Amino acid sequence: xxxxxxxxxxxxxxxxxxxxxxxxxxxxxxxxxxxxxxxxxxxxxxxxxxxxxxxxxxxxxxxxxxxxxxxxxxxxxxxxxxxxxxxxxxxxxxxxxxxxxxxxxxxxxxxxxxxxxxxxxxxxxxxxxxxxxxxxxxxxxxxxxxxxxxxxxxxxxxxxxxxxxxxxxxxxxxxxxxxxxxxxxxxxxxxxxxxxxxxxxxxxxxxxxxxxxxxxxxxxxxxxxxxxxxxxxxxxxxxxxxxxxxxxxxxxxxxxxxxxxxxxxxxxxxxxxxxxxxxxxxxxxxxxxxxxxxxxxxxxxxxxxxxxxxxxxxxxxxxxxxxxxxxxxxxxxxxxxxxxxxxxxxxxxxxxxxxxxxxxxxxxxxxxxxxxxxxxxxxxxx
Amino acid sequence: xxxxxxxxxxxxxxxxxxxxxxxxxxxxxxxxxxxxxxxxxxxxxxxxxxxxxxxxxxxxxxxxxxxxxxxxxxxxxxxxxxxxxxxxxxxxxxxxxxxxxxxxxxxxxxxxxxxxxxxxxxxxxxxxxxxxxxxxxxxxxxxxxxxxxxxxxxxxxxxxxxxxxxxxxxxxxxxxxxxxxxxxxxxxxxxxxxxxxxxxxxxxxxxxxxxxxxxxxxxxxxxxxxxxxxxxxxxxxxxxxxxxxxxxxxxxxxxxxxxxxxxxxxxxxxxxxxxxxxxxxxxxxxxxxxxxxxxxxxxxxxxxxxxxxxxxxxxxxxxxxxxxxxxxxxxxxxxxxxxx
Ligand SMILES: Cc1ncc(C[n+]2csc(CCOP(=O)(O)OP(=O)(O)O)c2C)c(N)n1
Numbered sequence: 001x002x003x004x005x006x007x008x009x010x011x012x013x014x015x016x017x018x019x020x021x022x023x024x025x026x027x028x029x030x031x032x033x034x035x036x037x038x039x040x041x042x043x044x045x046x047x048x049x050x051x052x053x054x055x056x057x058x059x060x061x062x063x064x065x066x067x068x069x070x071x072x073x074x075x076x077x078x079x080x081x082x083x084x085x086x087x088x089x090x091x092x093x094x095x096x097x098x099x100x101x102x103x104x105x106x107x108x109x110x111x112x113x114x115x116x117x118x119x120x121x122x123x124x125x126x127x128x129x130x131x132x133x134x135x136x137x138x139x140x141x142x143x144x145x146x147x148x149x150x151x152x153x154x155x156x157x158x159x160x161x162x163x164x165x166x167x168x169x170x171x172x173x174x175x176x177x178x179x180x181x182x183x184x185x186x187x188x189x190x191x192x193x194x195x196x197x198x199x200x201x202x203x204x205x206x207x208x209x210x211x212x213x214x215x216x217x218x219x220x221x222x223x224x225x226x227x228x229x230x231x232x233x234x235x236x237x238x239x240x241x242x243x244x245x246x247x248x249x250x251x252x253x254x255x256x257x258x259x260x261x262x263x264x265x266x267x268x269x270x271x272x273x274x275x276x277x278x279x280x281x282x283x284x285x286x287x288x289x290x291x292x293x294x295x296x297x298x299x300x301x302x303x304x305x306x307x308x309x310x311x312x313x314x315x316x317x318x319x320x321x322x323x324x325x326x327x328x329x330x331x332x333x334x335x336x337x338x339x340x341x342x343x344x345x346x347x348x349x350x351x352x353x354x355x356x357x358x359x360x361x362x363x364x365x366x367x368x369x370x371x372x373x374x375x376x377x378x379x380x381x382x
Numbered sequence: 383x384x385x386x387x388x389x390x391x392x393x394x395x396x397x398x399x400x401x402x403x404x405x406x407x408x409x410x411x412x413x414x415x416x417x418x419x420x421x422x423x424x425x426x427x428x429x430x431x432x433x434x435x436x437x438x439x440x441x442x443x444x445x446x447x448x449x450x451x452x453x454x455x456x457x458x459x460x461x462x463x464x465x466x467x468x469x470x471x472x473x474x475x476x477x478x479x480x481x482x483x484x485x486x487x488x489x490x491x492x493x494x495x496x497x498x499x500x501x502x503x504x505x506x507x508x509x510x511x512x513x514x515x516x517x518x519x520x521x522x523x524x525x526x527x528x529x530x531x532x533x534x535x536x537x538x539x540x541x542x543x544x545x546x547x548x549x550x551x552x553x554x555x556x557x558x559x560x561x562x563x564x565x566x567x568x569x570x571x572x573x574x575x576x577x578x579x580x581x582x583x584x585x586x587x588x589x590x591x592x593x594x595x596x597x598x599x600x601x602x603x604x605x606x607x608x609x610x611x612x613x614x615x616x617x618x619x620x621x622x623x624x625x626x627x628x629x630x631x632x633x634x635x636x637x638x639x640x641x642x643x644x645x646x647x648x649x650x651x652x653x654x655x656x657x658x659x660x661x662x663x664x665x666x667x668x669x670x671x672x673x674x675x676x677x678x679x680x681x682x683x684x685x686x687x688x689x690x691x692x693x694x695x696x697x698x699x700x701x702x703x704x705x706x707x708x709x710x711x712x713x714x715x716x717x718x719x720x721x722x
Binding site: 129131163 | 423454455457459460462463465466467468469471472473475487490494495498500501502503504506507508539540542562638639640642
């Protein structure tokens with residue numbers, strides 16, 4: 001290494017760590033602020049737009065499900081599509097490993113986790129691969145190496161480091177990707193995991209989806225640090241600052257950072273500056289009014305990542321016509337409806353499986369407790 | 383607190399039974415399992431060149447290299463969390479926490495990640511790991527080197543909780559823990575590391591997690607304990623037998639799962655039970671044992687179930703020895719049950 005990764009631009013892409021301002025390729029008006037790499041053809045941008053729009057409408061439909069009382073919890077990621085869809089392109093699904101956090105269903109969709117599985121999990125139906133064990137929105141998808149989500153904030157950071165350490169030990173060319181919100185960076189686990197990854201040169205890509213609010217605490221209430229990515233310096237890894245609403249920027253920076261990690265240089269941190277436009281979750285839909293101003297939300301609505309790609313396509317002379325857009329939306333709504341019906345038709349997991357998967361084998365005390373419940377359940381049925 | 387730094391004889395098992403101490407049994411188990419399975423990796427604070435404060439891992443880095451035996455940053459959350467992530471990716475991590483008293487910073491990783499991985503993913507992911515840690519008092523360690531926190535972990539489904547008291551069990555249970563498919567919290571009673579000596583076979587063996595051992599058979603009273611208190615149970619039983627009382631001594635060996643059937647059978651035979659542990663009394667795991675006895679063997683009971691536990695105070699430094707439930711307190715509880 002002739003250049004220091006902690007200060008100088010990365011040779012292949014010219015992308016610089018530790019910038020003052022978020023790295024950006026496309027401005028809010030949809031006009032490129034620097035040359036777009038050749039890969040971003042109108043066809044490619046249309047594909048990316050479709051994935052983002054699908055995620056947006058998935059969110060919208062699931063909020064409807066919630067209002068209908070067909071599920072109990074949902075944490076939307078509307079506004080964060082460019083961050084999650086962009087990030088997905090740094091990950092080889094089923095090859096690299098992902099320790100995600102609870103707001104990552106758009107990432108899951110982009111990695112190819114079937115919508116049916118996600119909906120099954122949200123509904124806790126019999127078709128849920130996690131067998132109805134977790135509250136809605138806490139997915140796990142083995143095929144895509146999308147590891148199970150715990151609700152404890154930042155709890156996934158040390159294990160992600162461990163998975164990366166295992167990859168290094170096994171000599172694979174896999175990397176681990178670990179995501180979290182801005183609030184998570186205040187937890188001890190975050191620092192412990194970041195520090196260990198640095199010390200162990202673990203191939204782990206850390207991604208902060210900085211949507212600027214941890215429920216009612218904003219970034220300046222969360223930390224006196226001017227931003228998140230500069231903390232990477234303390235752990236001996238490059239930190240990148242990127243406009244999380246610019247999918248081109250997220251893809252380019254994400255790829256640069258992932259390649260750096262993949263090349264065996266150790267971990268890296270990417271901070272995507274974005275915004276969640278909806279409430280934190282349905283549990284505090286109103287609370288939001290108490291901490292965010294209408295102006296702030298309006299301002300960020302103006303930076304909508306989905307709209308930004310539409311403006312860019314228009315600028316490139318390949319606009320998405322309004323009818324085409326409407327058709328795309330209704331197709332997603334139909335898809336969600338179909339998957340909901342399909343998932344609901346599988347019924348609810350049987351109470352008998354409650355005692356399974358606690359241990360590899362059923363110990364005597366769980367056999368006893370299961371027998372007790374069986375007697376109770378069957379007695380009630382008589 | 384001082385750690386003895388004798389060199390360890392880590393020859394792998396070959397033929398003849400040998401008499402070794404408990405810490406050597408731990409070292410041998412680790413050595414043999416690492417030899418058997420390249421997925422086994424071992425790490426923690428000072429476990430590498432130094433071999434751990436008690437020397438349980440002495441010589442292992444020399445034998446297996448820094449890839450497989452290594453020192454980590456000083457962070458229990460990172461150590462336990464990394465073990466979870468490694469296990470998920472297919473390794474068999476054995477993490478050492480320097481003292482059970484320092485599991486606190488790793489607590490959430492243990493209960494939220496390790497314990498729940500299999501259940502919450504519907505079996506898609508598992509976390510077969512072992513966390514080894516010296517626990518218990520009697521070594522003048524003050525309250526940060528003497529505590530017995532096992533009950534916290536017995537309260538979390540998904541974890542197996544083990545505490546051996548003999549070299550035979552330490553070696554066999556640790557091997558079973560490493561080969562098993564579940565996360566295991568493996569408490570090593572530090573005051574028995576060198577005090578407990580016994581025979582181990584010269585061949586490979588495991589001890590099944592979840593089975594208690596009857597240390598001596600008797601008909602008048604069941605004296606039940608685990609870990610560091612076991613030698614005191616034996617002493618109390620000797621004293622009582624000198625008075626003509628026939629005592630059955632049971633070593634639980636593992637707390638989750640625990641051998642309810644063996645305990646209940648014993649109490650049905652003897653009619654009396656005294657439960658001994660050194661952890662503070664409130665919410666002590668032995669409360670669960672007592673409850674199970676009254677539930678399953680109430681008609682056999684000739685006296686209330688007796689309990690000898692630690693006091694509900696932080697572990698004291700100067701009064702180290704009198705804090706522990708020694709043979710006198712144990713004998714007194716037995717006499718009370720016998721005279722009821
Ligand atoms: C250890 C822990 N403490 C508190 C909570 C409750 N909680 C759930 S989400 C959240 C805010 C997290 O914010 P951030 O990490 O920024 O992610 P975001 O939800 O904004 O995407 C809090 C406090 C929790 N889940 N875990």
